[in-house]
Amino acid sequence: MDLGHDAGGDRQPVARRRDGIDVVTEWVAAMADAELAATAADRFRAAFGDEPDGVWAAPGRVNLIGEHVDYAGGLSLPIALAHSTAVAVRERTDGRLRFRSHLGAWDGAVDEVAPGEPSGWPAYLAGVVWAMRRGGVCGNSFGVDVAVVSSVPVGAGLSSSAALECALAIAVADLVGTPTDDAGRCVLAAACVAAENGIALAPTGGMDQAIALRGRAGHALLVDSGDGSVAPVPLDLAAAGLALLVIDTRAPHRLVDGQYAERRRSVETAATVLGVPTLRYASEGELGQLGDLLLARRGRHVVTEIERVRETLRLLESGNVRDIGPLLTASHISLRDDFEVSCPELDSAVDAALAAGAHGARMTGGGFGGSAIALVDAADVERVAGQVLSNARTRGLVDPAFLRSGTGGVAARRLTPVP
Structure with a gap:
């Protein structure tokens, strides 16, 4: 699933003259963190009429090499993109979930979340809360209002689903006070994988969640899906x-x-x-x-x-x-x-x-x-x-x-x- 690029003004066409014909090459720019935060907060206010508790973000990714091996216990070398998905979030205490993005809206309850329900992009958000409740990270009354903004291109296979999951996972962790150090992020990554496999019904491995939660600027990330370990690999192109x-x-x-x-x-x-x-x-x-x-x-x-x-x-x-x-x-x-x-x-x-x-x-x-x-x-x-x-x-x-x-x-x- 790709949540889709919905930010205005950051697709940059560049015209080149070739054989007498203007050829326009479209470049997709990332949004700076400040712009992501402001846009997500504005969307939250417009949707819910109040202020969010905060805004969190996680990156899309490209995989340098190591494809279709994560579910075989293999090795991968993903790289975090500058393009990110952001979520403006407010905690609820009634177990309800309300999601808003440029793709639409979904309202429901954590108790209603099940394999394949909801479907589409809300599954990745609902699945995270479902998995974190199941893992004891948040209680049965925990719920959230969420507004989403993304600068990851639509349909590009650059893992906006994992970015969406991981942005909400780090938000929930901060809101309930659970650790977000590297060990804590390993737990959050596992919850996001459970959400994607168990609720969104996408049978992916854990590479995308690992880079979204544990990547480092200036590095690729060696992801060992056999034991779940990661190691930063310097990469200065x-x-x-x-x-x-x-x-x-x-x-x-x-x-x-x-x-x-x-x-x-x-x-x-x-x-x-x-x-x-x-x-x-x-x-x-x-x-x-x-x-x-x-x-x-x-x-x-x-x-x-x-x-x-x-x-x-x-x-x-x-x-x-x-x-x-x-x-x-x-x-x-x-x-x-x-x-x-x-x-x-x-x-x-x-x-x-x-x-x-x-x-x-x-x-x-x-x-x-x-x-x-x-x-x-x-x-x-x-x-x-x-x-x-x-x-x-x-x-x-x-x-x-x-x-x-x-x-x-x-x-x-x-x-x-x-x-």
Whole structure:
């Protein structure tokens, strides 16, 4: 689920002349924390006629590498975006929930929250309160009024669902006085995963919640889904003369139409057949024992992707940032051919970026739409974006939008104090 970009004035079209034709490349800017806080508070006042207790926010993310391995106990390297989702929140003492966003409104009670109820974007908010009540973080009478604002692009697969969950989770924790240190954030991340899996019925792993709650500016975050540990990994693209171009293909990103769940079942079935806890404990050579070509292909992606993460870490630790490019491209090929979660829009973006000189490119996120990333020389960002746009138009695809991603995003945080 992508909550969607609803902030005005921060989509920046840039016109370039190519072959006598004006080509407009659309760049999506992040909202500063002060603007997020003011916009969310204004929406709260308009919706509820009173002041919120505070405003909290959490970032979207891109995953540098390590896709579809979190639910296999694997390794991932996500990066927090500067683009965030904010929630203005006021505590209630009657167990009621009232949510407002540019997508609409939902009112209900925590007692009414159940698998699939509510549906859509309210499920991610209601699920958080449900999970935190179940975990004993808040009492049975706890409820909230929430107004939402997001600067994460709509349909981009940049994890606005986890950003939404984690922003509310950190808000609830602050309101009830539960710890929000790293250990506390680990507990909150688990509650957000439970909300997404149990109420929103999206069978995702925990990578997105980990980066939203435990990320660090200037770093990627090594997420070990086997034991739940995280470790910051320094990543200074600017020092290497590089940039990460994020390409929102605008192909609708869907995780609840059965395809994502089918991939997860395949991975879990393969592990069961091989007699290992997860495919992290399998080798590529063992996959022939599966006796099923489809399961073997699915398993090969997971096993080789985990190894690509390890190799990426080795290169980053040795300062060879530019050399991770071929690993990004190999990841995309594996996701496209073995895991079959790409789509024409994603392939077009990756192909065009590589043809324009990107060091590497890949789809990022769950796939079936969403976004791609390209590792490019910093001086070439706009040129590569222009080639991606041109290629999409040549193929008859919708115009993509673009984000410039450094590693400047910060984890879930309070933007305004509780009075």
